[in-house]
Amino acid sequence: MENRLFKIIIFFFVIANLFANQIIHEKVEFAVSYSNCKIEAYLDVEEKDIRYFYLLFKTIGNDEFIETQMIPLGHSKFFSEIPANFMIRDKIEYYLVLELFNDKVITFPYI
Secondary structure: OHHHHHHHHHHHHHHHHHOOOOEEOOOOOOOOOOOOEEEEEEEOOOHHHEEEEEEEEEEOOOOOOEEEEOEEEEOOEEEEEEOHHHOOOOOEEEEEEEEEOOOOEEEEOOO
């Protein structure tokens, strides 16, 4: 009985995630110094539902993020760039923020 309940819970978790609004993005692990770093993402929401979609980035040790708009390329694909003058540090932190017109906020990474 316990095993069956576990399978049912997993099933509903998978189904819920299939239909959830998400930012699909492959995290940048390494980038070329002194070159723009292109950030690409896909969304599983329609463009008409988007209030804003931004890339926020900062150098390690800095308290303030710089915000730049993600630009739609069509077919649910978006991009932005971290400028080359930021790509001179050892590490850059970035995340993506999407707000929908229903006031739902989605981030990547999730936390």
